[in-house]
Amino acid sequence: MSKSWRFAGNEMKYIEEVLDNGFRAGADGAMTERVEALFAETFGQPFAIAFNSGTSTLHAALAAFGVGPGDEVIIPNLSPIMCGVTPVFCGATPVYADVGWDDFLLDPVDVRAKITEKTKAIMPVHLYGQVCDMDAIMALAKEFELKVIEDCAECFLGKDAKGRVGGTIGDAGSWSFEASKHLVAGEGGMITCQDENLAMEIRKFGGLGFANLTARSGKVRIDRDKFQNPDWQRHDRIGFNYRMSELTGAVALAQTERIVELVDLRIAAGNGYRELLARSELLRPQKLPAGEVNSCFTFAARFDGLEQDIAWDDFRMAFIKNGGDGIYACWQLIGDEPAMADKGIGWGETPVAKKLQRRIMQFTSNQRNAEERDVQQNALMQTLKEFGDTV
Ligand SMILES: Cc1ncc(COP(=O)(O)O)c(C=O)c1O
Structure with a gap:
């Protein structure tokens, strides 16, 4: 067990399991699969995909929404730069919206004022642990046919007045396991969503576009005969390597158990x-x-x-x-x-x-x-x- 109270759960046990098993990433029973399953269950979401940061999750969500060159993504200007650079990664333009004087959160009235024909997505950020006015944001998304990625890097189990958990209301929710966050794995991220096709696109985007990735599974080595065949075509998407490592998964799993x-x-x-x-x-x-x-x-x-x-x-x-x-x-x-x-x-x-x-x-x-x-x-x-x- 770790000497630090913060890592006094199963962190060391799971790290040892990873080492004892010789890193089974991409195989049955991988730590990343276990943390995905627990995270999905905890947040009541059908799909959870483990990433290497809460920045790459935002990038993957925007890419999977189809955000590309010429598009605009509305973000709060009062937020860390990750929310601004991820639209840029997609070739899109970040549009800075204002926040409330009292709640410091994305102001839906200003979001409406910033919507143009180029707007593709809105990124509400549940800053300092508090959920934005998601009713108003989702109403705008519906009216203008926009996608919504909730940035919950700083918000674990925060709830709105209807009892909805931040990250479960928009098209996708994104969390971070960076060292200052509620759950810490050094670095790391998680993304959840409810749409199977979106989940698959997100996973492929962050998983090098391996053809046999699915919404629920990060396994790439599923069939030895195929994998060892020179004719086997592995990739059907262009994707980044944004995968969570097994060691990160071990710590993230133990932390999620203690959420x-x-x-x-x-x-x-x-x-x-x-x-x-x-x-x-x-x-x-x-x-x-x-x-x-x-x-x-x-x-x-x-x-x-x-x-x-x-x-x-x-x-x-x-x-x-x-x-x-x-x-x-x-x-x-x-x-x-x-x-x-x-x-x-x-x-x-x-x-x-x-x-x-x-x-x-x-x-x-x-x-x-x-x-x-x-x-x-x-x-x-x-x-x-x-x-x-x-x-
Ligand atoms: C609001 C917000 N969004 C995104 C991120 C990015 O997360 P990460 O550091 O895991 O890339 C952070 C934290 O670092 C954050 O506070």
């Missing part, structure tokens, strides 16, 4: 901060509509202290001095990153996102227990008091 425990820990941390900030004038938590579940990838809040001339970094340094982990800033808006801006990639003004980007503070939610959570909450309480806040 409820790991997500609940983050939610407990989020609830603690949320309670603490109930009367705060300086920090406004990401607004959570009644009945929704925010899975609290981090705990995000808007720092209104800027309006009172409190510098972002003064607040951050005081928090650290008081024993806090640190405060994570928001990324640059995707369209403002030099990689995009210098080449003029994408279009779309997003004034709310622009103002928010300077103000969003993320607090860590990956504490192990109440004792560790108390350290962070006490540090925040002390800091707010020092700046004259009502807590």
Whole structure:
């Protein structure tokens, strides 16, 4: 067993199994098949396909939707760059839509304003663990015949007010097992969907286009007589090698077995901060509509202290001095990153996102227990008091 509480489940056991079996990827009982099956069951989806990242999943979904040169994909500008570059990988243009001032999530009103004849898909991002307004987004998708890929890299078991789990509402859902996420396998991704043909196209796109891949199976060596025949034609699609490795699959499987425990820990941390900030004038938590579940990838809040001339970094340094982990800033808006801006990639003004980007503070939610959570909450309480806040 690992010495780290985060990997204290079956992670080591499954890693050993992979090594003992001599890497059976593509064969019966592979770890990647096991994690796919468990993930599909956990999210109540018929198809789950394991990938090597939560970026390659987005790329595969867009490609399988048929997104190509000349098309546009609407994404929130306030999001990490993976959401912007994946349309570019397809030869398409990212169109930057704005987000809500209070919930920081893709604004369906602005999405409507950004739809053109070239729009092919929308990528709602369930940022910081909270599900976007999927009713409004799905209504737009229906009206304009668009595909929807839900980016749930930061949202594991987050729910909307109807109790629907983020990632199960659009045409496909995408998750990441990168080192900071709810479930960690170092790197890795998962994509789910309900349409068998879409699942097969996604799997082939990420699996080198092997002809005998199916929606449910990543096995490539199914028939020895065929495989050892010089006439056997292996590939019927152009595809990338985006496959999850067996070792990653071992860790991802053990982590998925613990999904409820790991997500609940983050939610407990989020609830603690949320309670603490109930009367705060300086920090406004990401607004959570009644009945929704925010899975609290981090705990995000808007720092209104800027309006009172409190510098972002003064607040951050005081928090650290008081024993806090640190405060994570928001990324640059995707369209403002030099990689995009210098080449003029994408279009779309997003004034709310622009103002928010300077103000969003993320607090860590990956504490192990109440004792560790108390350290962070006490540090925040002390800091707010020092700046004259009502807590
Ligand atoms: C919102 C969001 N989308 C996509 C990704 C990409 O995931 P990965 O790092 O696994 O490629 C991440 C995280 O890194 C993310 O936070």
